[in-house]
Amino acid sequence: MRRPLALLLCLLPLLVRAEPAWLSIQGSNTIGAALAPALVRGFLQGQGAQAIRSQSGGQANEVEVSAINAHGAPLRISIAAHGTRTGFSALAQGEADLAAASRPISDEEARELAHLGDLRSVSSEQVIGLDGVAVVVHPDNPLQALTIAELAKVFSGQIQRWEQLGGHAGPIHLYARDDRSGTFDTFRTLVLRPQGQELSPQAARFESGETLAAQVKADPAAIGFSSLTTVHEGKALAIADGDAPALLPTSANVASEDYPLSRRLFFYLPTNPSAPAKALAEFSQSPTGQAIVAAQGFVSQGITPLTIAAQPRMPAPYRALANEAQRLSVNFRFQEGSASLDNKALRDVQRLGDYLRQVGKLQDQAVLVGFSDPKETPGRAALLSRLRAMAVRRELARDGVQVKDVLGMGDELPVAGNEQEHGRLRNRRVEVWVY
Numbered sequence: 555m556r557r558p559l560a561l562l563l564c565l566l567p568l569l570v571r572a573e574p575a576w577l578s579i580q581g582s583n584t585i586g587a588a589l590a591p592a593l594v595r596g597f598l599q600g601q602g603a604q605a606i607r608s609q610s611g612g613q614a615n616e617v618e619v620s621a622i623n624a625h626g627a628p629l630r631i632s633i634a635a636h637g638t639r640t641g642f643s644a645l646a647q648g649e650a651d652l653a654a655a656s657r658p659i660s661d662e663e664a665r666e667l668a669h670l671g672d673l674r675s676v677s678s679e680q681v682i683g684l685d686g687v688a689v690v691v692h693p694d695n696p697l698q699a700l701t702i703a704e705l706a707k708v709f710s711g712q713i714q715r716w717e718q719l720g721g722h723a724g725p726i727h728l729y730a731r732d733d734r735s736g737t738f739d740t741f742r743t744l745v746l747r748p749q750g751q752e753l754s755p756q757a758a759r760f761e762s763g764e765t766l767a768a769q770v771k772a773d774p775a776a777i778g779f780s781s782l783t784t785v786h787e788g789k790a791l792a793i794a795d796g797d798a799p800a801l802l803p804t805s806a807n808v809a810s811e812d813y814p815l816s817r818r819l820f821f822y823l824p825t826n827p828s829a830p831a832k833a834l835a836e837f838s839q840s841p842t843g844q845a846i847v848a849a850q851g852f853v854s855q856g857i858t859p860l861t862i863a864a865q866p867r868m869p870a871p872y873r874a875l876a877n878e879a880q881r882l883s884v885n886f887r888f889q890e891g892s893a894s895l896d897n898k899a900l901r902d903v904q905r906l907g908d909y910l911r912q913v914g915k916l917q918d919q920a921v922l923v924g925f926s927d928p929k930e931t932p933g934r935a936a937l938l939s940r941l942r943a944m945a946v947r948r949e950l951a952r953d954g955v956q957v958k959d960v961l962g963m964g965d966e967l968p969v970a971g972n973e974q975e976h977g978r979l980r981n982r983r984v985e986v987w988v989y
Contacts, residue, residue, distance in 0.1 A: 575632040577830040581641020581654035582736045583615055583761060584685065584781045585819055589850045590633050590654055593682075594619050596846045597837040603629065615761060631830075636761065637734025642667065645822065651831040655820040656685065656736030656781075657743070671825025674897075680821045681898040682838040683847035683854060685781050686803030687740050687815040690767065690788040692774045697721045699792035699800040702814060702971070705745050708777060711754030716775070728757035729766050729778030737763065740817045741779050748974045779815075782808065783851035795980075796971020806860055808853045809883040811980065812969040818898065819852065839901065855902065857909040858883045859988065869966050875921060879987040882906070886946050886984040890975070893945055903946070906986060907953035913988075918958045921987040922946050927978035928965040936964035938982075946984045958989070 579590055591608055598606050602624035611618050611632065619631040634640070634650075641653030642663045659673055667673050689705060691697060697719055700708070707713040709728060717723045730753055731738040738753075746752060760766040763780035770776040771788050782790070782803050794800035795814035807813035821835045837843045844854040860883055864876040875881075884906060886899040895903070910916050924943030926935040940962025947957050970977035 576629045577631045577828070577834065578634075578644075578650045579631070579641075579652055579654055580634045580636070580644035580650040582638045582656040582819070583635040584656040584735075584737055584763060584783075585654040585682075586617070586633050586635020587615065587762070587764065588783075589683070589819075589847065589852060590635070591617050591619060592846050592850050593834065593838050593843060594631050594633070596842060597834050598623075598629070598631075600837060600842065601833075637732065638736030638739065639734045642822070645670065645824070651823075651828045652835065653820075653822040655822055656817060657739045658818070658820070659822060667824075673822050673824075675825070676897045676900055678823050678825060679897050680823065680835050680839065681818045681855070681901070682821050682835075683819045683844070683852040684808050684811070685783070685817055685819055685852050686808040686813050687737060687744070687779050687817060688782045688785050688788075688790040688803045689777065689779050689793060689815070690770050690785055690790055691777050692770065693787060693789045694774055695721060695789060697791060699794060701794045701800075702745055702796070703749055705793065706749035706751045709741075709746065709753055709757065709779075710749075710751035711756060712751075724775050726777060727773055727775045728754055729770055729773075729776055730757040730759055731763065731766065731780060732759045732761050735761070737780060740815070744815055744976065748976070782853075795977060796968070796973065798968050798970055801969075805853050806883060809855075809858075810885045810985075811887065811983075812885070814970060814980075855884075855898075855905060857902075857905055867967075869963060871961055872923065872963060872967070875923070875987045879921065879989045882909070882986040882988060884986060886942075886986075887979070888942065888945075888982055890979060893941065895945065895949065899946075900949075903949045903953060907950060907955050910955055910988070915988055916954060917956045919989050920950075920955065920957045921959045921961065921989075922957055923961045923963055923985045923987060925963050925967065925981055925983050925985070926965050927968075927972050927981045936962050938962075939964050942982065943984050 598621045603621040606621040608619050615635045617633045621629045623629050638655045644650035645653045646666050763784040766778050766780050767784040770778040792800035792802045793814045801807045801813045803813050808816045823831050844856050848854040859880040862876045862881050864873045884902050889896050922943040924939035926939040929935045943960045968981045970980040972978050
C-alpha cells in the first residue's frame with residue numbers, strides 16, 4: 555500500500571499542474587520573487603491547507619505553489635514575476651486574477667483595464683507593504699550620499715567618473731532593472747524624468763534585482779538601484795531631494811515615506827475579483843500578512859513608535875513634541891489635487907485606531923501635525939496644513955479616537971523638493987505624535 559501512495563504523492567504536482575490554476579498572480583519581480591510566494595503559503599496555512607509545496611515554474615522568475623485544501627481538493631497557485639507591466643497586461647487579457655505591482659497603475663493602464671472596474675478604488679488598489687528603491691554601490695566605495703540631481707546625471711551618463719563625485723578615480727559602471735520592471739518605472743519617475751534625463755544606453759539591465767545586487771557587490775566601480783530587500787552586503791547611499799536632508803532607506807524612513815525613493819507595493823484586483831484573489835488580498839492586509847511582509851525584508855504597515863531627537867531647525871511647537879512625545883511610523887497622505895485621504899491613508903486610519911486602542915491612548919493622547927508645500931498667498935500653507943490634519947481627525951473620530959491637538963506647520967520641515975509635483979505631494983502630509 556505504501557508504494558502506490560508514494561507514487562501518488564510524487565505525481566501530485568503533475569496532476570495539479572494539469573488543472574487550471576486556482577489563483578494566478580502576475581507582475582512585479584520585486585513582489586513575486588519571494589514575497590508573493592510567502593504570502594500565498596501563509597494564506598493557505600491559515601485556510602487549513604496541507605501538503606503545501608513550492609516549485610519552479612516553466613520559466614525563470616516563475617513559481618508554482620501546490621496544496622490540498624481543507625476539503626481534500628488539490629490547489630495550484632501560479633506566480634509569474636516578469637515585471638509590473640506584465641501583471642497589468644495579464645489582468646487585461648484575463649490571464650491573471652490579480653496584478654502585483656511595485657508602482658501605482660498608470661493612467662493608460664487604468665483606461666485599458668476600465669472594463670474590470672475602477673482599479674484606483676480603495677477595494678481594487680491595495681497597498682500590501684512598503685519598499686525603498688535603494689541606490690547601491692560596492693562596500694568599499696567611500697561615497698555616502700547623492701542628491702536626486704546628481705543621481706540623474708550619473709544614470710543618464712552625464713557624470714561618468716567617480717572622482718566627479720568625490721570618490722576614488724575611475725569610470726562608473728551602471729546597473730539598472732529592465733524596462734518591464736516597476737522598480738525601473740519608479741526610478742525613472744522619481745529620478746530621471748524630473749531632471750529631463752533618460753537612462754544611459756551603457757547601463758547593464760537586469761530582470762532580477764538579486765542578480766543586479768550580486769553584480770554590484772562584485773564590481774568596485776558599480777552603482778545600481780533595486781529593492782531595499784536586495785541590498786544584502788552592498789552599501790546603500792543616503793539620498794537627498796532638493797533642500798531636504800539626505801536620508802538612508804531605513805525601515806523608519808520608508809515606513810513614513812520620507813525617504814525620497816520610497817514606494818508602495820500593490821495588489822490590483824478587478825472590481826469583482828475571484829474569491830481566492832479577494833481572500834489573499836485581505837490576508838495580506840492583516841497583522842499576520844504584514845508580519846510576513848516584514849519577515850521578507852520589506853517594510854510592513856504596522857504602526858510603531860519612534861523617538862525623534864529635537865533639532866534647532868525645528869519650529870518650537872514641533873521641538874516640544876520631540877522632547878515630550880513619540881512620533882508614530884505612519885504618515886497620512888492625500889489624493890493628488892484633493893483634500894481627500896488616499897487609499898493607503900484610509901486603511902491606515904483603521905490601523906491607527908487599532909494601535910491606539912491596544913496601547914490605551916484613544917482619548918487625548920495623540921497630536922496630529924499637518925504640513926504643506928509652499929503657497930504664494932501668505933498664511934495659506936499654514937491653513938492648508940492644519941486643514942489636512944483636521945481631515946485626519948474627522949476620520950479618526952469615526953473610529954472612536956479623540957485627538958489631543960491639531961497643529962499646522964505650513965511648509966516647514968520639507969521631506970522633498972517642491973520643484974516637481976511628486977515632491978509637493980510628499981510634503982503634503984500629516985504626522986502622528988503620541989504622549
